[in-house]
Amino acid sequence: xxxxxKVPEGNIAEKWTNHKFKMKLVNPANKRxxxxxxxxxxxxxxSAAATLGELGYQVKVFTYHDSSRRAHSxxxxxxxxxAKNYQNDGDSVFRLFYDTVKGGDxxxxxxxxxxxxxxxxxxxxxxxxxxxxxxxxxxGLLANRSFGGAQVSRTFYARGETGQQLLLGAYxxxxxxxxxxxxxxxxxxEMLDLVIVNGRAQGIxxxxxxxxxxxxxSAQAVILATGxxxxxxxxxxxxxxxxxxxxxxxxxxxxxxANPSFTQIHPTCLPVHGEAQSKLVLMSExxxxxxxxxxxxxxxxxxxxxxxxxxxxxxxxxxxxxAFGNLVPRDVASRNAKYxxxxxxxxxxxxxxxxxxxxxxKRVGKKVIEEKYGNLFDMYQNITGENPYEVPMxxxxxxxxxxxxxxxxxxxxxxxxxxxxxxxxxxxxxxANRLGASALMQGLAxxxxxxxxxxxxxxxxxKPEKVxxxxxxxxxxxxNVKDIIAKLLSVNGKQTVDEIHKRLGHILMDKVGMSRxxxxxxxxxxxxxxxxxxxxxxxxxxxxxxxLNQTLERAGRVADFLELGELMAVDALNxxxxxxAHFREEYQTEDGEALRNDEEYAYVAAWEFKKVSxxxxxxxxxxxxxxxxxxxxxx
Amino acid sequence: xxxxxxNITLKIWRQNSPNDNGQFEEFxxxxxxxxxxxxxxxxxxxxxxxxxxxxxxFESDCREGICGTCGIVINGHPHGPLPKTATCQLHMRNxxxxxxxxxxxxxxxxxxxxxxxxxxxxxFDKIQQAGGYISFNTGGxxxxxxxxxxxxxxxxxxxxxxxxGCGACVAACKNSSAMLFVGAxxxxxxxxxxxxxxxxxxxxxxxxxxxxxxxxxxxxxxACEAECPKGISIMNIARMNRDFIKSKIVxxxxxx
Ligand SMILES: Cc1cc2nc3c(=O)[nH]c(=O)nc-3n(C[C@H](O)[C@H](O)[C@H](O)COP(=O)(O)OP(=O)(O)OC[C@H]3O[C@@H](n4cnc5c(N)ncnc54)[C@H](O)[C@@H]3O)c2cc1C
Ligand code: SF4
Ligand code: FES
Numbered sequence: 001x002x003x004x005x006k007v008p009e010g011n012i013a014e015k016w017t018n019h020k021f022k023m024k025l026v027n028p029a030n031k032r033x034x035x036x037x038x039x040x041x042x043x044x045x046x047s048a049a050a051t052l053g054e055l056g057y058q059v060k061v062f063t064y065h066d067s068s069r070r071a072h073s074x075x076x077x078x079x080x081x082x083a084k085n086y087q088n089d090g091d092s093v094f095r096l097f098y099d100t101v102k103g104g105d106x107x108x109x110x111x112x113x114x115x116x117x118x119x120x121x122x123x124x125x126x127x128x129x130x131x132x133x134x135x136x137x138x139x140g141l142l143a144n145r146s147f148g149g150a151q152v153s154r155t156f157y158a159r160g161e162t163g164q165q166l167l168l169g170a171y172x173x174x175x176x177x178x179x180x181x182x183x184x185x186x187x188x189x190e191m192l193d194l195v196i197v198n199g200r201a202q203g204i205x206x207x208x209x210x211x212x213x214x215x216x217x218s219a220q221a222v223i224l225a226t227g228x229x230x231x232x233x234x235x236x237x238x239x240x241x242x243x244x245x246x247x248x249x250x251x252x253x254x255x256x257x258a259n260p261s262f263t264q265i266h267p268t269c270l271p272v273h274g275e276a277q278s279k280l281v282l283m284s285e286x287x288x289x290x291x292x293x294x295x296x297x298x299x300x301x302x303x304x305x306x307x308x309x310x311x312x313x314x315x316x317x318x319x320x321x322x323a324f325g326n327l328v329p330r331d332v333a334s335r336n337a338k339y340x341x342x343x344x345x346x347x348x349x350x351x352x353x354x355x356x357x358x359x360x361x362k363r364v365g366k367k368v369i370e371e372k373y374g375n376l377f378d379m380y381q382n383i384t385g386e387n388p389y390e391v392p393m394x395x396x397x398x399x400x401x402x403x404x405x406x407x408x409x410x411x412x413x414x415x416x417x418x419x420x421x422x423x424x425x426x427x428x429x430x431x432a433n434r435l436g437a438s439a440l441m442q443g444l445a446x447x448x449x450x451x452x453x454x455x456x457x458x459x460x461x462x463k464p465e466k467v468x469x470x471x472x473x474x475x476x477x478x479x480n481v482k483d484i485i486a487k488l489l490s491v492n493g494k495q496t497v498d499e500i501h502k503r504l505g506h507i508l509m510d511k512v513g514m515s516r517x518x519x520x521x522x523x524x525x526x527x528x529x530x531x532x533x534x535x536x537x538x539x540x541x542x543x544x545x546x547x548l549n550q551t552l553e554r555a556g557r558v559a560d561f562l563e564l565g566e567l568m569a570v571d572a573l574n575x576x577x578x579x580x581a582h583f584r585e586e587y588q589t590e591d592g593e594a595l596r597n598d599e600e601y602a603y604v605a606a607w608e609f610k611k612v613s614x615x616x617x618x619x620x621x622x623x624x625x626x627x628x629x630x631x632x633x634x635x
Numbered sequence: 636x637x638x639x640x641x642n643i644t645l646k647i648w649r650q651n652s653p654n655d656n657g658q659f660e661e662f663x664x665x666x667x668x669x670x671x672x673x674x675x676x677x678x679x680x681x682x683x684x685x686x687x688x689x690x691x692x693f694e695s696d697c698r699e700g701i702c703g704t705c706g707i708v709i710n711g712h713p714h715g716p717l718p719k720t721a722t723c724q725l726h727m728r729n730x731x732x733x734x735x736x737x738x739x740x741x742x743x744x745x746x747x748x749x750x751x752x753x754x755x756x757x758x759f760d761k762i763q764q765a766g767g768y769i770s771f772n773t774g775g776x777x778x779x780x781x782x783x784x785x786x787x788x789x790x791x792x793x794x795x796x797x798x799x800g801c802g803a804c805v806a807a808c809k810n811s812s813a814m815l816f817v818g819a820x821x822x823x824x825x826x827x828x829x830x831x832x833x834x835x836x837x838x839x840x841x842x843x844x845x846x847x848x849x850x851x852x853x854x855x856x857x858a859c860e861a862e863c864p865k866g867i868s869i870m871n872i873a874r875m876n877r878d879f880i881k882s883k884i885v886x887x888x889x890x891x
Contacts, residue, residue: 047773050773051772051773054772054773065696065704066694066704066755066756066757067703067756067757067759067760067800068760069702069703069760069763069800070696070702070703070704070800072696072697072702074697074701074702075697075699075701075702084779084780086780122774122776124779125776125777125778125779126773126774126776127779128776128779128782128829129769129771129775129776129777129779129829130768130769130771130829131769131792131823131824131827131829131830133784133789133790133792133793133796133823133827134779134789135786135789136783136784136785136786136788136789136790137786138785138786139783140783140784140785140786141780141783142779142780158793158796159793161701161793161797163701164701164797164799165793165796168796171763172763172767172768172769173768173773175760175763175764175767175768176768176770178764179764179765179766185760187757187760210749239696239697239698239702240695240696240697240698241696273667273669273670274667274669274670275667276666276667276669276670276674276675276677276678277670277674278671278673278674278677278698279698281698281699379699379700379724382720382724382726383724383726385726385728448773448774449773449774452773494685496681496684496685497684498677498681499681540684540685540687541684542683542684542687542688542689542690543689548692548749548750548753550690550692551680551684551690
C-alpha cells in the first residue's frame, strides 16, 4: 500500500487557501444529518467538537474523565506560539514555519507545518474572543515571552496556566454547543475498540466506567483526539490517566502508527524522589529564559550551591551553545543534562542539575521574577520543601510529549477512511522534536481550523445514512473487548499492574530514552516481550468487569503499552541515524551532536500492524523545498 | 532525599455504591515523607491488590493541582490542612510519625458518592452549560489586539478564571453552596470587555442552574475561600450578587 500524503499542489504559502477552495462542501441544511464521533476533550477534541457542533453536525464526544474540563491539556503551563509579530522582532508565518521544521530536525511534513504557522494567528484571536485572560502589557495589548528553540518572542501565556485557560475556553465553546443540542457529551466512557464497516471507520465500542457496561456508538466518521503516550515510560509529566489505548486499538484495526520512537524527554522537570513516585512534575521551560543551568566542574563536588564559586561552575549549555545558551531545543538540553550526570557531575552525584535564578533576581528584582513565575516557584517549594528564590532549583529531564502517533495525511485522516486523528495523538507536525509552546497551537489548529474543513470534504461523498449498531462488525468489536477484559481478569497472578508498568518504564527509559544504541534496543525488544509474557501469566486484577474497576482500566492500558513499547524499540532500531529526540549513539559527529542521514532516512516510518510483535514498514518520503536541509546548529 | 519513613494510621471512608451505608476502615502504612498523600494511597492500593482485596477508589489525574479531579476531605478539611493546596499536592512531610489521618469524600447533596472517595460532580458541568461562555462561532473573531485590556483587569479576570472546578468550596460549606465556583466564572466574564454583551443574562441562567442542581444558599461563612486550593476570593461572590441584582433591573428595562 502506498501512503499518500495528499499535500496539495502549488506554492507552500497558497496550498491551504487553494485546498480550502477546492474541497467539497456539505450543504448547511444537510449537516445535521451527519453523526460524528469525537473521542477526547483535550484542546484538540474540545475545539473540534465545539466547532463541528457550530457548523451543525450532530456530534457525540467521549472522555474517560468525569468532566470534559479535566483533560490532560489543562496542565500545560508555559504558553502557545503564534506568528503575530506583535513585538515587531522579525517574526512571520514563514519564520514560525521555518523554526518548527528546523526544530523538528527535518522529519516533519513541510506543508502541514506551514499550515500550522498560518492558522496560528487565528487561534489567538479565537481565544481572546472567548475571554481567555492572556497576559497583557500596561498599555493593554497582549504580552509575549520567548521559548526554547526560537529567537523571537512569540509565545502567548496566562501566568503558568496557559493550558488551563485555553482548555477552559474550548470547554466553554463546547458547553455552548451542548446547550444548543448539537453536541452530546459522554463522560466516564473509555473507548476500547474502533468499528470499521465496509472499510470505513464508523463506530466505537466504549466501556461505561461506572457500570462496566459496553456501549456501541455509530457515526459517519470517527475523530480521535486522545493525546500522547508518554506514560508508556510509567514516570512522565503526563496526567495519571493519559494512555495510548484508543490509538493502539485503532492501530490494531489497521491504522498505521508513525514514528513511534520520537518521544520527547523534557529538560526541566523535578528529579525523582523515590520508590513511591507516581509521576514527574514539569517546571515550565519558560524558566530557561531567566534561569541559568549549571553543574559543578568537578565530579564529587558536593558543596552546597552557594559555596561553589563562579569559576568552579560549568554553565554547560552557555559554554557549548553560545548563540542559544540555555534556550537550546529540548532534546539538546536533555541530552546534555544526561551527559553531565553520567560524568558524575550531577548535584550530589545524583541525576539532577541546577537551574539558578540568582542572576535574574539581581538583574530585574525578585518582584518581577515572582510575577512571571510565582506559581511555578510555589509549586517547586511545595513539592521539594526548598525555596527557589534562595537555593537554585534542581531539575532533570522526564518523558513529556510524543511526536509519534497515528499516521495522517494532509487532511488529518489516517489510512482508514473516515478515521481522523488530531492533536498529540497524530504524528503530523513536530517531526523528531517538538518546540516549546507548539503543542497547544497544534491541538487548537487541528480542532478549530483544519478538521472543520477537511471532514466536510470527506463527508460530502458519504451518504448520511444511519449506521446500524446491530451489524456484525459491532458484534465482533464488542466481543473482542469482552475477550480482552475476561482475559485480564482471569490471570489472577501475583504482580500488580503498577509493578509491571514500572518495569516496562525502566526498560524504555534506559534503552529507548534520551540515548539509544543497536545493542540496547535489541535487548529492550527481548525484555519487553518477556515482560509481556509475564504480564499475561502473572498479573493480578482484582474485582469484576461489571463495576467501577480502576485496576482493570489500568490493566487494559498497560497491556497496550507492552505492545507499543516494543514498536518504539523496533522503530528506533530501524532508524539508523540520529535526529531530534532520537539519538542513536552510533550516529554522532565528533563533538557529540546528532548525525542525520537524509539520504536514507528522510521519511516517515509508518508501521502496519500484522500481529503482535510483527509489523510492516511503510515509508512516506519527505521533501524539503522551502527549508533547506541543513544540520541543526545552535552553537 | 529524606530517608525516615512515617508510620501513619489511616481511617478511610469505604462505601461500595451510592446507596450503601459507608463506614471507616482502618489501615496502617509506612511511607516516605517525600511522597504525596495520593502516592501513599497508590502504595496502599498496590498492597491491597496483592492481597486480592478491593483497593480504595479515589480519583486524580494531573497530580499538579490544576485539573480538579482529586478531592478528599482530609482530617475534616477538603484538600487537607494546608492553604491553597489541592489533595494531590499535599506531601507526607506535612504529617508526623504516628499521626492518624481521616480520609472522606466531598460530601454534599448535589455530589452523590459513587464509591469510597469518588463523588459525582456533574452538577458543575450543568451550571457551565447554562451560560458559562461567550457566544460566537469559530472564525468570526477580530484581531486579538483590537480590544486592549488593562494589565490589572486581565490579571483580576485570570484570578477568577483559575478555578479548577474541584468542588472543595461546596464540601467546605455547611449549606453546600456553590457560590464561589459560580461567582468565579461569572466574574471572569463580567470583568472582561468580551463578556459584556451577555453579562446580565449569563448571571441569571447560571444562578438558575445552580439552584436547580440542589446547591444551598450562601450565608457568608467564608469557609469556601479558606479551603479553595486556588485561593479564589469571595469578592467574586459579591460581584456575582451585585450583577444578579442589577440583572433584574436590566431585565425590566428591556421589558419596557
Ligand atoms: C505538564 C505539561 C505541560 C505542558 N506545557 C505545554 C506548553 O506550555 N505549551 C504547549 O504547547 N504544550 C505543552 N504541553 C503539551 C500539551 O499540553 C499536550 O500535547 C496537549 O495538551 C495535548 O492535547 P490533546 O488535545 O491532543 O490531548 P489531551 O489533552 O491529552 O486529551 C486527551 C483526551 O482524550 C481522552 N481520551 C484518551 N483516551 C481515551 C479513550 N480511550 N476513551 C475516551 N477518552 C479518551 C481523554 O479523556 C482526554 O479528554 C505540556 C504537557 C504537559 C504534560
Ligand atoms: S472555587 Fe475553589 S474550591 Fe471551588 S471549585 Fe473553584 S477551585 Fe475548587
Ligand atoms: S489531580 Fe489534578 S488537581 Fe489534583
